[in-house]
Amino acid sequence: MKQLIEDIAKALVDVPDEVSVKTLEGEQTTVLELKVAPGDLGKVIGKQGRTARSIRTILGAAGMKLNRRFTLEILE
Amino acid sequence: MSSKYSVATTGPKIEEFLRNLLACAGFDVSFTIEPGDTSNPDFETPDLTVKFSGEDVELLLANRAELLLSLELVTQEMLRMHSDDHSRISFDANDYRALRIEELRLSALAAAERVKATGSPFRFNPMNSRERRVIHIALRNEHEVRSESTGSGPQRGVIVYPAGMPSLPESAAALARFERRGGRRR
Numbered sequence: 001m002k003q004l005i006e007d008i009a010k011a012l013v014d015v016p017d018e019v020s021v022k023t024l025e026g027e028q029t030t031v032l033e034l035k036v037a038p039g040d041l042g043k044v045i046g047k048q049g050r051t052a053r054s055i056r057t058i059l060g061a062a063g064m065k066l067n068r069r070f071t072l073e074i075l076e
Numbered sequence: 077m078s079s080k081y082s083v084a085t086t087g088p089k090i091e092e093f094l095r096n097l098l099a100c101a102g103f104d105v106s107f108t109i110e111p112g113d114t115s116n117p118d119f120e121t122p123d124l125t126v127k128f129s130g131e132d133v134e135l136l137l138a139n140r141a142e143l144l145l146s147l148e149l150v151t152q153e154m155l156r157m158h159s160d161d162h163s164r165i166s167f168d169a170n171d172y173r174a175l176r177i178e179e180l181r182l183s184a185l186a187a188a189e190r191v192k193a194t195g196s197p198f199r200f201n202p203m204n205s206r207e208r209r210v211i212h213i214a215l216r217n218e219h220e221v222r223s224e225s226t227g228s229g230p231q232r233g234v235i236v237y238p239a240g241m242p243s244l245p246e247s248a249a250a251l252a253r254f255e256r257r258g259g260r261r262r
Binding site: 053062 | 093096097100101102103132135142143145146147149150153154159228229230
């Protein structure tokens with residue numbers, strides 16, 4: 001899942017080298033913390049948050065296949 | 077409208093991005109990239125169509141194709157497409173797009189009939205810009221009603237008015253929706 005988020009984010013941003021994803025394993029949920037260059041925040045969030053919402057939908061569906069909940073936090 | 081995106085130029089970029097994404101996500105689907113489906117030229121004439129098939133197509137189409145449309149959007153963003161151009165690339169599975177257009181077109185006509193009969197505006201559930209466009213185009217030749225988009229962001233939706241009726245302010249337009257559901261005013 002970390003790879004999934006990292007690859008999507010790298011494809012969207014201008015500075016792929018500054019993309020990093022940290023995994024925090026909880027009991028029920030795995031939290032993925034996505035960090036991008038400050039100038040690229042808009043690229044992963046999108047207009048009215050549309051891009052972020054789409055990434056979360058993809059992550060949610062992928063998690064469903066693994067029977068595990070994943071949430072995406074985009075760090076500002 | 078001339079084609080900006082072709083299977084030859086844009087296809088490989090989409091192919092590489094999607095193949096990796098689908099593998100990472102574990103979605104059991106395959107896809108083909110084809111010249112746009114122009115069977116509905118009044119409504120949509122995409123340059124490219126990406127068609128999915130396989131075991132997980134139902135997952136892609138669940139909740140009004142939420143996952144299919146999410147994959148479409150991140151692909152469009154990956155290609156750095158301007159949002160005005162988004163309708164040039166269309167993701168599809170099991171003819172969802174054509175069926176959805178037909179569903180929207182019939183809903184638009186039913187709404188128009190109702191507005192003509194009652195003289196009251198009718199507000200659709202929120203929908204994305206491509207779907208709103210289908211409603212507007214479907215009502216283009218209706219002279220007794222007019223349609224307009226209202227609300228913002230994910231709440232933006234179409235409202236159908238009797239032709240002569242001025243637009244309701246945004247707050248009242250939201251109430252028109254509430255009344256339609258038969259709920260009580262708070």
